[in-house]
Structures are given as C-alpha cells and as structure tokens.
Amino acid sequence: MSNKELRERAKQLAREHGYLQYMIERYISLWGEEETLKFIEACEQPIRTSIRVNTLKISITTIPNRLRDKGVALERIPWLDEGFYADYGDSSPGALLEHMLGFYYIQGVPSMTAVHVLDPQPGETVLDLAAAPGGKTTHIAQIMKNTGMVVAVEQDRQRMTSLRSNIIRCGATNTLVLRGDARKLDHLPFKPDRILLDAPCSGEGLIPLDPSRKTSKTMADIRFCATREDEMLEAAVNALAEGGTMVYSTCSIAPEENEYIIDDILKRHPEMELVRIPTEFGSPGYSEPYGVQLNKSLTLARRFLPHLHGTEGFFICKMMKRRRTSDGD
Amino acid sequence: MGIELVDPVDWDSITEQIDIEFGEGTTKALLGDRVPVKIAKEKSIIFYAIPMDWMTRLTEVSEELDFQFIGKELGTLEKGRFRLGLQVLSELAKITHSFIIVSKKAAEAFTYGRSIIRESVLELNPSLVRGQRVLVLNKNRECLGMASLSVDAAKLLRLGGDRLVAKNLVDVGWFLRRLG
Numbered sequence: 001m002s003n004k005e006l007r008e009r010a011k012q013l014a015r016e017h018g019y020l021q022y023m024i025e026r027y028i029s030l031w032g033e034e035e036t037l038k039f040i041e042a043c044e045q046p047i048r049t050s051i052r053v054n055t056l057k058i059s060i061t062t063i064p065n066r067l068r069d070k071g072v073a074l075e076r077i078p079w080l081d082e083g084f085y086a087d088y089g090d091s092s093p094g095a096l097l098e099h100m101l102g103f104y105y106i107q108g109v110p111s112m113t114a115v116h117v118l119d120p121q122p123g124e125t126v127l128d129l130a131a132a133p134g135g136k137t138t139h140i141a142q143i144m145k146n147t148g149m150v151v152a153v154e155q156d157r158q159r160m161t162s163l164r165s166n167i168i169r170c171g172a173t174n175t176l177v178l179r180g181d182a183r184k185l186d187h188l189p190f191k192p193d194r195i196l197l198d199a200p201c202s203g204e205g206l207i208p209l210d211p212s213r214k215t216s217k218t219m220a221d222i223r224f225c226a227t228r229e230d231e232m233l234e235a236a237v238n239a240l241a242e243g244g245t246m247v248y249s250t251c252s253i254a255p256e257e258n259e260y261i262i263d264d265i266l267k268r269h270p271e272m273e274l275v276r277i278p279t280e281f282g283s284p285g286y287s288e289p290y291g292v293q294l295n296k297s298l299t300l301a302r303r304f305l306p307h308l309h310g311t312e313g314f315f316i317c318k319m320m321k322r323r324r325t326s327d328g329d
Numbered sequence: 330m331g332i333e334l335v336d337p338v339d340w341d342s343i344t345e346q347i348d349i350e351f352g353e354g355t356t357k358a359l360l361g362d363r364v365p366v367k368i369a370k371e372k373s374i375i376f377y378a379i380p381m382d383w384m385t386r387l388t389e390v391s392e393e394l395d396f397q398f399i400g401k402e403l404g405t406l407e408k409g410r411f412r413l414g415l416q417v418l419s420e421l422a423k424i425t426h427s428f429i430i431v432s433k434k435a436a437e438a439f440t441y442g443r444s445i446i447r448e449s450v451l452e453l454n455p456s457l458v459r460g461q462r463v464l465v466l467n468k469n470r471e472c473l474g475m476a477s478l479s480v481d482a483a484k485l486l487r488l489g490g491d492r493l494v495a496k497n498l499v500d501v502g503w504f505l506r507r508l509g
Binding site for chain 2: 057094095097099100101149154160161163164165166167168169171173174175176177178179180187189190
C-alpha cells in the first residue's frame with residue numbers, strides 16, 4: 001500500500017469508527033489493515049473484570065467460596081496465582097464487604113502481571129514510581145509478605161489520597177510513601193533492588209475502557225508523554241542498584257512510548273539489558289515498528305493487545321543493570 | 330513533611346488513652362518490635378509504627394523528602410485526643426475484649442455509616458461502660474470499624490429494640506465513600 005493509499009484508507013476507517021486519522025495510520029503501518037480492523041472491533045468489547053486476592057488479609061483458597069455465596073463467579077488467570085477474572089453480575093465489585101475489608105483489589109490483568117514480572121522478594125527495597133492509586137504498591141507489599149521496604153513515589157496530591165487509602169485497606173505495613181517528582185530521585189537514601197516504573201502515558205491501550213481516547217489525544221500528546229517517560233526511566237536507571245531489576249510498563253500500545261523509549265535507554269546505558277520474562281502471556285515486543293530498526297532484544301518485552309488477549313493494551317519490559325567488573329567496565 | 334521520633338512523654342499519654350479503653354498492654358502489642366514516629370500535619374499529628382532499622386536509614390535525609398505515609402498507621406492526635414487508625418483495627422480485634430458483635434444486617438448498615446441499635450447486638454462484654462470506644466465485629470469476628478457506646482453494656486437487656494447502643498465513629502465503608 002502506498003503512503004497515499006494508506007492515508008486515504010486510514011481516513012476512511014477513522015471516519016467510520018470515530019478515531020483520529022493519525023491513530024489508524026499508525027495501526028495500519030504496524031499491523032496491516034486486517035489486524036487493524038480486528039483491533040478496532042475488539043476495542044468495542046467490554047474488558048472482563050479481574051481481581052487480585054490480597055494474601056496479606058485472606059488466603060487464596062478462602063475467597064472463592066465467600067464471593068460465590070454473594071453470586072460472584074471467579075475464574076483463575078492462568079499465570080497469576082492470586083489473580084481471578086470475576087463476574088459480579090448486578091453487584092458492584094467495590095461495594096462488597098470483602099472489598100472494604102481489603103480481601104481483594106480490583107485490578108486489570110496487565111497491571112497484576114507487571115508486578116508478577118518484577119518478582120519482588122521478601123526483605124528487598126523496592127521502588128514503585130508514579131504509584132497512585134496503589135494497586136501495584138499493595139501487590140508488591142503482598143508478595144514481599146510485608147517485609148523489606150516498598151517506597152512509593154507519587155507527585156499528584158489528589159491521587160495521594162487513594163494511594164494512602166488503598167495501603168491502609170490492604171494492610172500493607174512495609175510501605176514508605178513519598179510525594180515528589182519521579183524524575184528527581186537524587187535524594188533517595190538507598191539504592192533499590194528493584195524498580196517498577198508504570199509510567200504515566202497517553203493511555204492509548206485504554207480505548208476499550210474509555211472510548212473518548214479515540215479522539216482525545218494528538219500525536220503531540222504522545223510525544224509529550226514519550227519525553228516524560230524517557231526522563232523518568234533515565235532517573236530510575238540511575239537510582240537502581242547494580243545487579244538490580246527494573247520493570248518498565250505503560251498502558252499505551254504506542255511504540256513511541258514503549259519500544260522507542262527502551263531502545264534509547266539501551267543506547268545511553270550499556271549497563272542495562274533486557275531479560276527474558278519467564279511467564280507465558282501476551283505477545284512479543286516490536287523490534288522493527290513502522291520499519292524502524294530497534295534493538296533486537298526488544299522482542300523479549302511483552303505486549304497485551306485487546307484483539308489478541310482480550311485485555312486493555314499494555315506494554316511490559318524487564319531489564320537488569322549489570323554489575324560493574326573490578327576493572328570498571 | 331519530615332518524620333520525627335515520638336517524645337516518650339507524649340507516647341506515654343497516648344499509650345494511656347489506648348490502654349484504658351482497649352486493655353492494659355494493648356499499645357505495646359500493637360507496636361510489636363517497631364518504633365513509633367510521627368508526621369505533623371496542619372492541625373493534627375499522625376503516628377506510625379516503623380521497623381527499627383528504617384529510622385537509621387531515613388532520619389538523616391528526613392528533611393529532604395516529603396513523607397506522606399510510613400509503615401503502619403497507628404492513629405491521629407487531634408485536639409489532645411488520640412484516635413486509632415483503620416489500619417490497626419483488625420489487629421486490635423485479636424487482642425482486645427472491648428468489642429461488640431452485630432447481626433449481618435446491622436454489619437452491612439454499619440459499613441454505610443449507620444450506628445448500632447439494641448436489636449442488632451449479638452454480643453457485648455457487660456463490663457463496658459457508656460462513652461467507651463469499642464470495635465464493631467461481624468459474626469465472623471471481622472472488624473468493621475469503631476463505635477462509641479451510648480449506654481452501659483450492663484443495661485443492654487433493659488433497652489427497647491430500637492434504642493441506640495453504639496454510635497459509629499469510623500467504619501471500613503470509609504474507603505468506598507472516600508474514593509467513590
């Protein structure tokens with residue numbers, strides 16, 4: 001398809017389905033027309049509600065019976081021990097007593113998966129950047145069994161309320177919440193063993209949850225987000241301990257906010273390397289989006305896509321910071 | 330906002346307030362092997378319990394960081410009165426006898442901010458007195474929040490079914506009401 005033909009077809013599809021033209025142009029370039037149409041169709045379908053059982057408060061085996069008694073049907077998420085798809089029927093997931101008591105957290109499958117990929121260990125120091133509303137912070141605390149220290153950094157005052165509230169509700173007692181800019185981590189008095197950066201993004205993966213996203217962001221917005229994501233990741237890489245693990249994720253499907261950002265970091269920081277994610281989920285990251293040659297190891301990253309995985313769009317990438325050798329390399 | 334160690338005299342006063350209502354040694358049990366620290370807000374002071382080794386890691390840089398929350402929130406001191414935080418109530422429920430157990434219907438209503446009437450009460454320690462703070466538990470002994478007794482527990486059986494027994498002070502539904 002020539003560029004002119006691509007633009008014409010994108011214009012037509014964008015008009016038919018209520019998207020901005022630049023979005024469809026990018027999707028056709030990335031996936032071709034057939035897959036783009038599947039993506040558009042999948043974005044019209046609802047995403048299944050999912051919950052994470054909070055093992056700080058209740059066992060994984062107890063919660064299914066309690067919720068079943070209230071008419072909630074649960075189905076295990078294959079790669080997440082504590083994750084379930086949940087059909088609440090007519091009731092509201094947030095209004096049940098079990099939710100108020102902190103027995104579960106309503107959380108998207110990709111978000112739970114990001115923490116699973118981070119694989120925090122008891123006793124470690126873990127940094128969670130842009131942490132509100134606290135789903136990932138409380139998940140990390142849970143996996144660490146309330147040991148070590150989870151440092152949650154959040155800048156937004158309004159969102160700080162939900163972060164504090166969720167930490168209290170979930171019974172996480174190993175968290176330190178700091179208000180501040182995740183791009184300025186110089187003052188941190190420790191080198192984290194692991195860092196999770198679920199970066200604030202353009203939200204291009206959230207179209208199934210928020211149809212207004214089809215028209216609410218321009219390419220300039222994506223560039224703005226990409227610059228901020230790059231700055232945050234740079235600060236995080238510098239803060240990470242040698243031998244430490246980093247997980248970078250976004251709820252955007254835009255390569256400009258994902259693979260391009262990682263590719264730049266790998267160029268600037270030869271001590272960083274992508275590592276394989278041992279769990280099977282999603283599909284590989286792109287090493288040649290729009291025909292642009294990027295670091296080949298980007299295929300080790302994983303993507304969730306609505307038309308392939310029935311979830312919101314999401315990107316997860318795991319990296320390690322090599323230890324310096326004795327001769328300084 | 331920085332964190333500070335708690336002055337022992339201030340801590341004694343808080344310990345006294347908690348132990349009078351929830352039993353001797355309650356504060357010590359809630360604290361465990363942690364140390365109390367405080368973060369001052371505009372009109373109140375919030376107290377937290379943190380692992381001992383965190384103090385040495387954090388005090389030197391305390392002024393450079395904006396602390397919003399740390400460790401386990403014990404409660405808030407406002408106008409001289411200490412109020413226990415929601416985070417420690419479920420832990421407290423395992424060590425105190427100052428509680429009231431309520432029916433399923435009342436438990437649900439309590440999480441919507443309602444108070445407790447006589448007909449909803451399943452169990453109440455008769456030694457508890459009017460004005461005392463008690464934990465509110467459901468039949469599974471899960472802590473739903475805290476209430477203030479409106480009557481002496483010993484007089485419970487003399488009350489009519491619709492009479493107020495305990496006034497809601499805080500409940501787990503706060504999470505829902507606060508965040509929507």
